[in-house]
Amino acid sequence: MQNNDVARIFDQLADLLEIQGANAFRVRAYRNASRTIGNLTELVADIIADQSRSLQDLSSIGKDLAEKITTIVESGSLPQLDELKEQVPPGVVEMLNLPGIGPKKVAAIFHDLNVTTLDQLKEAAENGQVAALKGFGRKTEQSILENIDSVAEAGKRFYLAESKAEADAIVEGLLQLESVTQATVAGSCRRRKETVGDLDVLVTTTESGEPMDHLAEHDLVEKVLARGDTKQRVRLRSGIEMDLRVVPDESYGAAMQYFTGSKEHNIVMRRRAQERGLKLNEYGLYRNDDDIPVAGATEEDVYAKLDLPWIPPELREDRGEFERAEANNLPKLIETDDIRGDLHMHTTATDGTASIEEMALAAKKRGLKYIAITDHSKRVMMANGLDAKRLREHWEEIDRVNEEIKGIEILKGIELDILEDATLDLPDDVLAEADWVVAVLHYGLKQPRDQINKRLLTAICNPCVTAIGHMTGRIVSKRQGADVGFDEVFRAAADHGVMLEINAHPSRLDLDDIHAAAAKDLGIPIVINTDAHSTSGLDVMQYGVFQARRAGLMKGDVANTRTLAQFRKLLRTT
Ligand code: DGT
Numbered sequence: 001m002q003n004n005d006v007a008r009i010f011d012q013l014a015d016l017l018e019i020q021g022a023n024a025f026r027v028r029a030y031r032n033a034s035r036t037i038g039n040l041t042e043l044v045a046d047i048i049a050d051q052s053r054s055l056q057d058l059s060s061i062g063k064d065l066a067e068k069i070t071t072i073v074e075s076g077s078l079p080q081l082d083e084l085k086e087q088v089p090p091g092v093v094e095m096l097n098l099p100g101i102g103p104k105k106v107a108a109i110f111h112d113l114n115v116t117t118l119d120q121l122k123e124a125a126e127n128g129q130v131a132a133l134k135g136f137g138r139k140t141e142q143s144i145l146e147n148i149d150s151v152a153e154a155g156k157r158f159y160l161a162e163s164k165a166e167a168d169a170i171v172e173g174l175l176q177l178e179s180v181t182q183a184t185v186a187g188s189c190r191r192r193k194e195t196v197g198d199l200d201v202l203v204t205t206t207e208s209g210e211p212m213d214h215l216a217e218h219d220l221v222e223k224v225l226a227r228g229d230t231k232q233r234v235r236l237r238s239g240i241e242m243d244l245r246v247v248p249d250e251s252y253g254a255a256m257q258y259f260t261g262s263k264e265h266n267i268v269m270r271r272r273a274q275e276r277g278l279k280l281n282e283y284g285l286y287r288n289d290d291d292i293p294v295a296g297a298t299e300e301d302v303y304a305k306l307d308l309p310w311i312p313p314e315l316r317e318d319r320g321e322f323e324r325a326e327a328n329n330l331p332k333l334i335e336t337d338d339i340r341g342d343l344h345m346h347t348t349a350t351d352g353t354a355s356i357e358e359m360a361l362a363a364k365k366r367g368l369k370y371i372a373i374t375d376h377s378k379r380v381m382m383a384n385g386l387d388a389k390r391l392r393e394h395w396e397e398i399d400r401v402n403e404e405i406k407g408i409e410i411l412k413g414i415e416l417d418i419l420e421d422a423t424l425d426l427p428d429d430v431l432a433e434a435d436w437v438v439a440v441l442h443y444g445l446k447q448p449r450d451q452i453n454k455r456l457l458t459a460i461c462n463p464c465v466t467a468i469g470h471m472t473g474r475i476v477s478k479r480q481g482a483d484v485g486f487d488e489v490f491r492a493a494a495d496h497g498v499m500l501e502i503n504a505h506p507s508r509l510d511l512d513d514i515h516a517a518a519a520k521d522l523g524i525p526i527v528i529n530t531d532a533h534s535t536s537g538l539d540v541m542q543y544g545v546f547q548a549r550r551a552g553l554m555k556g557d558v559a560n561t562r563t564l565a566q567f568r569k570l571l572r573t574t
């Protein structure tokens, strides 16, 4: 049982209780517990196992919550949650993903309209029944109609970060088994797509029952949905489903190639086979006339027999990888270990949970050589954003910590809001004292393209701004980003020497792969940053790197792979 599973159970509990109209303090207690567990750097199971320690020493965990956590870790579930799930249908919970619809409104839809699925909700909204509900109105109904299709679609997909962690844990467990000789995740997860529809796992084994039995009993698995001789489908506790396929040794590479996809990439592969008088399927590459196998045990072999070098999974989308492979011009993709700095993170000065010193030490522990502390500017009142006076004090504190801590350099930064009227949230004289200014849009994301561009250009043209952070403001599967006119903005960034961020947070990944590739083509330096709000938040760097790899980025395309001295040389000078 991972900490995330425990945290998710408390989140679900809080959602369901809120829909039922439970006491707000009780709901908040579960949300706080979820946060505490989710941010822990050690396993809760280890704390429970250690007789000398108590869960109640953790912040916001009392006796009752400690008992619940123990129940979850020991049994894998919580009876109270199971009861609540009986009372509130899953379709009702999904409604919480609609923008602007909280538990109170969901409760009204559920109880007053007796509506229990997104389909029914759509129908009710089309008939004007939703607008008639107390506290709703035409605008809310319109917003439901605008978003309901994408929410319904997104509800079926999962963030890469979570599903990859689950798949990795399962593959690791399979590899421990006596009978299993090879195991890998394939599908969209291996291609590191930002969301995953279902997980695809392949094994070779001397005894096909063993891996299937193991998976059926696995902590992360909720239910076996189907089981045959060579294939088993299960549903994990997180809700995602997984196919386990047992394949013969001589087909392992062909199966990996086939089930990694993408479908578009595989279509080209099959055509290349045909052009060479061969036939490609998940079992191998065969001669057309006599079915003699020519490759299958390894992926490298399959590619080689089709006159190609092995192509990294992140590039397998039929977006130019074949042309580059043919020209022997595949990029040597960036790796997480190449990263030397992290230029976007928060502290307790605004909405982070750790101090400057704690963030710096945690970054150093992760092998980083430099960071920028970039707390919010004053417009973000919710997060206690900094005005000029507090920011200068914060920077003095950074100077002090920088003196004390050796082995990592801390830059004086700010996450600067670009306001709705295309002005900046802090005056130039303060910004001029910063080492690093990452300008962002937080509010007014729905403005028309002209105004969004005007705002981004104001920031880019200001000589104090060094980078644009999470450019579109999108939240993967949940909120569409701003309508950015990328051509104009990218050209301006290139002209002014402003860097563009790939925000590594699994729910942002902004810029996305396509736009990061476009920025690279213009020679704009990319920075990959975690936007950490806690020390454990620094661990998401890998997801930003995956997105960069999907964009075809190499080490040299990413500014924060450089030494600090080299990085500084890339900073704009005008
Ligand atoms: P997902 O699960 O929606 O995130 O995306 P994938 O890419 O994991 O797709 P999935 O699970 O349906 O299938 C895994 C891989 O198997 C897919 O990437 C390519 C291969 N595959 C599945 N169906 C077909 C097909 O009809 N034709 C070909 N050529 N390949 C297929």
Ligand code: CA
Pocket (backbone or CB within 6 Å): 187, 188, 189, 197, 198, 199, 200
């Ligand atoms: Ca899949």
Ligand code: CA
Pocket (backbone or CB within 6 Å): 187, 198, 199, 200, 243
């Ligand atoms: Ca699948």
